Amino acid sequence: MQRCVQSLAPVIKWSGSKRKIAPMLAYLLPEAKRCFEPFVGSGAMLPFRTSEIGMAGDVIPELIQLWIAIRDEPELTIQEYDRRWRQLQNEGHTAYYQVRDSFNTTRNPHDFLFLSRTCVNGLIRFNKNGDFNNSLHHTRPGIAPERLSKLIYQWSRYIQDVTFIVADYHQTLENAQMGDFAFLDPPYNGTKGRYMPTDFDFEVFYLELARLNRVGVKWILTFDGTAGDRAYESPVPSHLYMIKVGLPTGNSPFTKLMKTSLDPVIESVYLNFEPSAETLRQVMNFGQKELSLRANQHMEQGRLFN
Template identity: 30%
Template sequence: MVNLPHPIQYQGSKRKLASKILSFLPNKIERFVEPFAGTAAISIAVASKNISQCFWLNDINKPLIELLEIIVEQSDEIVSYYTNIWNAQNHDSIGHYFEVRNKFNQTNDPKLFLYLLARCVKGSVRYNSEGLFNQSPDKRRRGTQPHKMRKNIEGVSALLKGKCQFTSLDYREVLTTVKSSDFVYLDPPYQGVCGNRDSRYFSGINFDDFVISIEQLNQRGVPFAISYDGKLGNKTFGMPLPQELGLRKVEIEVGRSSQATLLGRAEITIESLYLSPNLLNGQSSELESYISKAARQLTLLEMYGQFSAVT
C-alpha cells in the first residue's frame, strides 16, 4: 500500500502503516469517518480496497482540509496551479518559497499550501505562536516535480471524487453526530507531545476531553480504531488510554528510526492502535494468527488480560 497515491507529504502520516491498520477493520463499512484526517492516508487506503464508498474527512486545520477537497474534487485546477508555482522557482527557489509562504500566511489559500508542503523540510508542518506557518524550505530539493504531483493528485481524485464530505470542525462535533453504522478512525496528536499547543501541530487536544469522547462512542456502540501513543527505543510518547475504556491495544512496529540510525543507535519506532470493544467480536482466531505472525517482527498485541503480550 506504500505505492498508493499521496500528493501531500506530511510528517506523522499513517501511509506506511495503512495495510496493517486495515487488517483490523471490517471488510465493508457504510461510512468511514476521520475526525483528524490529516492527509487522509487511511481513507485513501480504504477506498483503494473498496471497503467503503462514503467518507467524512474532517480536520481543524482548515487550509489542509480545503486543499484535500480541491485535490479530490478539482484535480485539474490544482495540478495546473501547482505546476505554475513550481515552474516559477527559477534561479532563486529559496526566495520563491518564502514569497509563497508569506502569501499563504496572509491569505490561507489552500492551493499555495500544496507547494509549501511539497517543498518544506521533511514534509513537517510548523507553526509559530501566532498560528502562522513558519517551516523552512528543504534546500536540497525543489519539491515534487509537476508530473509526479499530477499522477498522485489524479490517483487520489479517482479513488475519492464524489464520495466525501469535507469539514473543519472540532473533533468532538464530529463524534457527537456519528452513528453506529459508521466506522471512525482517529489519529489525534499524541497527548504529552503536543499538549494544547505545539509548533508541530495546528492544534492539540485535551487528554481528559478525548477520553470522555471515547467513552461516549462506546456507550453508543460506534466502532472505531485509534492511533494514539507510541515508542522510540525506550522513550514513550503520549499517555496510554485508560484500561477502563475496554479497548484492545495493538503495538505495531514501524521500523528503525532514520535519525537514530544516523546517530548510531538501533532504535525501533512502535505505534499503538486501540480497537473498540465491539470491533473484533468473534475474531479471536484471527487475532491469535496475527500474534503468531507478528512475533518475529517485534509487534506486540495486548488484550488487557484476554491475550498475553508477545515478547
C-alpha cells in the same frame, strides 16, 4: 466506490502520516455503514475505507480546502503546483519564501500544497500567531509536477464520496451512529504546537471514546507509541478498549528531526472491537513481510467487553 488495496504514495506530504502502516491497518478495518476520520491530516487511511460514505475533518481550514480542491478540481490543483514548483527551480529559495508569505496572508490552499511538498521533512508547523513557519528543504527539489499529477488524479478518484469539513473532532463525530466506524489519529503527546498552537486535551478525548462506545461506533485509535525507552503515548485507560496491538513503523520523524538516536517506533493501535483471529494473523504476517520487523509486535487485551 474504488477501494485501495495496496500502499498509495501520499498526495499531501505530512510528517506523522500513517502512510507506512496504512496497508496493515487496512486489514483491521471493519465493514461499516459510514467511515469517519476526524483527524484527517494527509488522510493515509482514506483510500482504504470500507464504506462508500466518508466524513473527514480537521481543524486546519487550508488543509480541508486543499482536500476539496483535490477532490473537485484535480486539473487546477496540478496547474497551481506546477507553476510554483517551476518558479522554485528557476529562482531558488526566494520563490519558496514568497509562497510562504503569500500563504500567511491569503491562506491559499494551493500554496499550502506547495509548502507541504517542499518544506523540511513535510513538517506542518505554525507559530503562535498561526503563521506557517517551516523552512525550505534545501537539499530536495520537491516532487516533480508530472509525478504529483498522477497522484492527484488517483487520490481524487478515491475521495469522490468523502465529505470534508473544518471541524473539531467532536463535531465530525457528532452524528456517528451504531454501525459506523471511526479511524482516530489525534496529535501525539509531545507534538504541541506542531499543528495548532493549543494543547490537545486527552482527558476530554477519552470521554469522547467512552461516548462512542456507548453509541456503538467501532473505532481504531493510533498513537505514536514508544521509541527505544521513550514513551510518547498517554496510555489509554484500559476500560475504553478491547485490544491493543503494537506495530513497528520505522523511525520516528520527530526523533529524526531532533537528531536523537534513531530508535524504531512501535505504534500503539487500540481497538474497541475484536477482529477475528485470522485478521490479526494477517496483520502480523503483513507487518513481517513489509517492514522486515525491527521489533516484536505484541498484543494486549483491554478491559472493554461488549
